[in-house]
Amino acid sequence: MSDLRELYQEVILHHNKSPRNFGTLEDANRRADGHNPLCGDRLSLGLKVVDGRIEDVRFSGSGCAISKASASLMTEAVKGRKAEEADALFHRFHELLTGPPDVKVDGKELGKLAVFAGVREFPVRVKCATLAWHTLEAALAGGETASTETP
Amino acid sequence: MTAAATLPRPLDVASIRGDFPILSRKVHGRDLVYLDSANTSQKPTAVLDAMDRYYRQSNANIHRATHLLSEEATRAYEGARETARRFVNARSTREIVFVRGTTEAINLVASGFTWKHVKEGDEILVSGLEHHSNIVPWQILCERTGAALRVIPIDDAGDLILEEAERLISPRTRLVAVSHVSNALGTINPVREIIRLAHAQGVPVLVDGAQAAPHLAIDVQDLDADFYAFSGHKMCGPTGIGVLYGKEAWLEKLPPYQGGGDMIASVTFEKTTYNALPYRFEAGTANIAGGVGLAAAMDYLLGVGLDRIAAHEHELLVYGTERLQAISGVRLVGTARQKAGVLSFLLGDVHPHDIGTVLDQEGIAIRTGQHCAQPVMDRYGIGATARASFALYNTREDIDALVRGLAKVQELFS
Ligand SMILES: Cc1ncc(COP(=O)(O)O)c(C=O)c1O
Numbered sequence: 001m002s003d004l005r006e007l008y009q010e011v012i013l014h015h016n017k018s019p020r021n022f023g024t025l026e027d028a029n030r031r032a033d034g035h036n037p038l039c040g041d042r043l044s045l046g047l048k049v050v051d052g053r054i055e056d057v058r059f060s061g062s063g064c065a066i067s068k069a070s071a072s073l074m075t076e077a078v079k080g081r082k083a084e085e086a087d088a089l090f091h092r093f094h095e096l097l098t099g100p101p102d103v104k105v106d107g108k109e110l111g112k113l114a115v116f117a118g119v120r121e122f123p124v125r126v127k128c129a130t131l132a133w134h135t136l137e138a139a140l141a142g143g144e145t146a147s148t149e150t151p
Numbered sequence: 152m153t154a155a156a157t158l159p160r161p162l163d164v165a166s167i168r169g170d171f172p173i174l175s176r177k178v179h180g181r182d183l184v185y186l187d188s189a190n191t192s193q194k195p196t197a198v199l200d201a202m203d204r205y206y207r208q209s210n211a212n213i214h215r216a217t218h219l220l221s222e223e224a225t226r227a228y229e230g231a232r233e234t235a236r237r238f239v240n241a242r243s244t245r246e247i248v249f250v251r252g253t254t255e256a257i258n259l260v261a262s263g264f265t266w267k268h269v270k271e272g273d274e275i276l277v278s279g280l281e282h283h284s285n286i287v288p289w290q291i292l293c294e295r296t297g298a299a300l301r302v303i304p305i306d307d308a309g310d311l312i313l314e315e316a317e318r319l320i321s322p323r324t325r326l327v328a329v330s331h332v333s334n335a336l337g338t339i340n341p342v343r344e345i346i347r348l349a350h351a352q353g354v355p356v357l358v359d360g361a362q363a364a365p366h367l368a369i370d371v372q373d374l375d376a377d378f379y380a381f382s383g384h385k386m387c388g389p390t391g392i393g394v395l396y397g398k399e400a401w402l403e404k405l406p407p408y409q410g411g412g413d414m415i416a417s418v419t420f421e422k423t424t425y426n427a428l429p430y431r432f433e434a435g436t437a438n439i440a441g442g443v444g445l446a447a448a449m450d451y452l453l454g455v456g457l458d459r460i461a462a463h464e465h466e467l468l469v470y471g472t473e474r475l476q477a478i479s480g481v482r483l484v485g486t487a488r489q490k491a492g493v494l495s496f497l498l499g500d501v502h503p504h505d506i507g508t509v510l511d512q513e514g515i516a517i518r519t520g521q522h523c524a525q526p527v528m529d530r531y532g533i534g535a536t537a538r539a540s541f542a543l544y545n546t547r548e549d550i551d552a553l554v555r556g557l558a559k560v561q562e563l564f565s
Contacts, residue, residue, distance in 0.1 A: 003179075004512050008505075008563060039504045040521045040534035062534050064502035065564070122508060 006118035007125070008065065011073075016065035021075035025058040034061075034135030034146045036127055041067050045135045054078050054086060059135075064128050066119065071132035073112055083140050089113075090133045097126050159459040167455065168544050170195040181514030184552045189334050189493055189540030190518045191384045192365060194448070198388060201447035202440045213439055214413060214430075228439050231446035232429075235394050238449045239379060240370040245428040246402065248395040249442055253361040254284040256380030256395035257328070259432060260357055261288035263405030264326060271297030274323045276354075278303040278311050279530055280333040280340065283523045285359045289328060298325065305530060309336040309485035316345055320352050327356045331363035335524035335538070336485025337468075337493025339367075346375050355401060361385055365542060366464055366491050368457040377401050383441065387542075388448030392441030395432070402428050409434040452543075460543045464492035467541045471550045478557060484536050492541030495522075498557060501564045503537040509563060510556045517553070 028046030035042055041063035048056040057075045062068075078086040089109070096105045097119050107114035119129045131146075138146035168174050171193045176183050185193060205227060211220035213228050232244045241247055250256045269275070275289045279302050286300075293300050301324075303316045311329075320327065327349045331342050346356045355377035363369060365386035371379050379396040383389055397405075407414060407425055411434030416424040425431045452460065471494050475481050480499035498506055503519035510517055518538045521528050528534060539553055 004509060004563060007508070013564065038520055039502075040525070040528060041502075041504075042534065062502075064504035066505070068502075125504075125508065128504065 003118075003121060007122055009115040009118065011112065011115045012065060012069040015069035015072040019059075019068055019072035021058045021072065021079070022060060023058050024060055025056055027056075028058070030139040030142065032135045032139035032146055034131045034138070036063070036067070036131050038127065039064060041128065041131055043067070043071060043131055043135055045071075045132070045139050047136075047139050049083065049140070052084075053082050054080065059132065063131065064125075066116075066125050066128040067131045070116065070129045073115075074132045074136065077111065077113055078136065086136060086140065090137065093133060094130065096120070097129055159456060159462045162455065162459050162463045162543060164463070164544065164546050168546075170197065170451075171544050172196060172199070174544060178514040178516070179512050184513075184515040184549045186539040186541065186545065186549060186553060187516045187518050188365070188542035188545075189362060189385070189522075189538065191390070192387050192542050193544065194387055194389065194444075195451050197451050198444045198447045202389065202444040205440050205443045210440075212436055224439055227446075228437060228442045231442035234446040234449050238364075238369065238453065239394070239396050240372055241396050242372065243399065246396055246399050248397065248402070248429040248432045249437060250380075250393050250395050250432075251391055251438070252382035252384070252393035253282075253359060253380045254382075256378075256393055257285055257357065257359065258288045259395055259408045260326075260378050260380075260397070260405070261292045262408055265292045265295050266406050267404065269296045269298050269325045272323065273298040273325045274301050274321065275299075276301045276303060276316075276319055276324050276327045276329075278316075278329045278340070279305040279526060280309070280311065280336065280338055281328070281330055281524065281526070282334050282359065282361070283525070285328050285330060286526070302526075303329070305338075305527075309333065309338045309487040311338070311340055311345075313341060313344060313348075317348050320349050320354055322352065324349070324352065324354045327354055328359065329356065330359040330361070331369075332360075332366065332491045332493075333485070333487075333524075333527070334362045334493070335522040335527040335536070336487065336495055337362075337490040337540075338485060338487035339363075339489040339491055342376070343374050346377075350375065362491060362493075365452065365460075366457070367461055371396050383445040383448060386448055387451060389441050389444040392438045392445045394445075399428065402432070405432075407434075408432050411435045413437070455543060463543060464541050464545075467545055467547065467550065468492050468494070470547055471539065471541070471553075474550055474554050475557075478554065478561075480561065481557070484531055484533065492545075493538060494540070495536040495538045497533065497536060498560060499564070501560055503535045505564065506537045506557070506560050509560045510553070513552070513556045513559065515552055515556045 025046035030047040043061035059071045134146040209223040211224045213225040235247045236244045349356045357378035358376045360381040364381040382393040414434040482497045484495045507519035520535045
């Protein structure tokens with residue numbers, strides 16, 4: 001069970017059960033849907049972006065514990081940030097998930113997002129953890145849909 | 152069915168397991184429990200050896216050269232065709248087209264029907280249980296011809312609604328394409344009945360037999376199927392090879408699928424004439440080793456006996472259904488009257504993907520997701536299921552391991 005506990009950290013299980021910023025954002029001015037066709041996960045994201053800053057964000061949809069917790073923690077992490085900062089954070093987060101096992105990623109800037117470090121040992125779950133972030137990118141870029149299957 | 156004498160002799164599963172080398176490997180330090188055979192099956196030594204022997208001893212191109220190796224390779228490949236004929240009880244090897252798999256078989260027929268037989272206003276009828284590979288080729292056909300796709304609905308148990316099939320088959324219907332066994336739910340469809348209904352209106356039927364071939368004895372003449380498609384890799388054979396059975400009269404009517412070597416009788420820049428059946432549909436160098444491996448797989452299954460395999464898997468299905476239903480929070484998706492060895496299920500509000508990851512750590516391989524059957528998932532209003540599927544080498548112990556694994560899932564996500 002030890003590897004599993006690494007993956008399913010308490011924080012993740014908790015956010016899966018009680019996700020933050022869950023629901024639809026009525027005054028959203030950016031929206032995108034994310035889809036992971038491999039596992040059928042679907043996620044809708046609404047953002048309120050003012051002067052390049054993410055003032056508010058909500059998500060809805062269904063997905064596995066990793067994708068739901070990742071969406072929940074992402075909304076917490078990006079709320080109040082500038083779009084470029086969110087981009088940079090995704091970049092870090094992606095490194096955390098996909099970097100070689102022997103290279104340590106400095107978790108400081110990642111804050112709570114560092115709980116996803118265990119995903120590295122489960123390569124098939126990386127897409128679950130990044131679905132919300134890809135959807136965020138699509139919303140910020142003014143797109144409509146993000147799929148984990150587009151390169 | 153009480154007379155024991157009418158029941159097939161039970162399988163010696165321990166000895167069968169010995170035929171499958173992969174079953175003795177470890178996964179994450181545990182004994183492998185392979186419950187993903189509907190996805191792809193494992194291969195017995197007989198198949199591995201046949202392919203190895205072919206490459207070591209007889210490898211050459213077929214139908215072309217005058218040397219001994221080519222003769223041996225041709226004999227092996229055409230022998231495989233005869234084995235496939237016997238396996239589905241076709242009238243002639245002219246009716247056995249080797250393809251990459253079920254997907255290619257269906258695309259071959261769909262492409263033929265696109266250029267002939269279908270026009271605007273016509274209809275193609277599929278069922279609500281189909282795998283994407285028995286939906287999308289028909290959608291492409293519809294796009295190209297202006298025909299419409301119609302769907303036989305399923306009920307809550309996962310049974311096709313036969314009265315609807317009867318209602319939907321009309322003078323506009325050009326073809327009915329339906330699976331013999333559903334990969335997502337395990338439903339065994341009443342294909343013989345559907346074929347009878349369709350033929351009453353002069354409509355041909357293609358049966359997707361991908362999930363039936365490893366589990367049921369197939370007799371295309373008895374079914375009176377016009378086309379029957381299946382994949383080697385799901386029936387203990389290699390990947391990259393499968394069979395399209397087609398009634399000779401139908402294959403004669405279809406235009407060629409791909410152009411190239413082997414499918415022609417003579418080529419000039421002015422005019423090319425096509426080869427005889429089935430070669431007209433087999434352009435290019437064939438998957439010869441695949442054919443050899445597939446024949447070995449068919450011989451293996453026939454040797455064990457498909458009636459015995461079906462009985463064994465049915466016993467596992469009954470046992471597995473009971474064990475899973477006894478777990479609080481388990482919901483079985485697909486409880487059709489007649490089922491093959493497939494248990495699709497949900498566990499409380501734990502997402503199937505998480506179930507799959509936890510089970511994998513226990514060495515248990517299942518499939519999670521939509522099973523290439525998104526319309527089935529949509530029918531039940533769910534995004535995904537966890538699916539355990541059985542083959543002849545599975546045991547009650549495998550199901551016990553699954554049940555223990557699900558307890559771990561519940562513990563983690565409680
Ligand atoms: C019912 C059914 N039809 C078609 C297919 C496609 O088979 P293949 O991928 O071997 O072409 C599958 C495989 O998953 C299946 O289960």
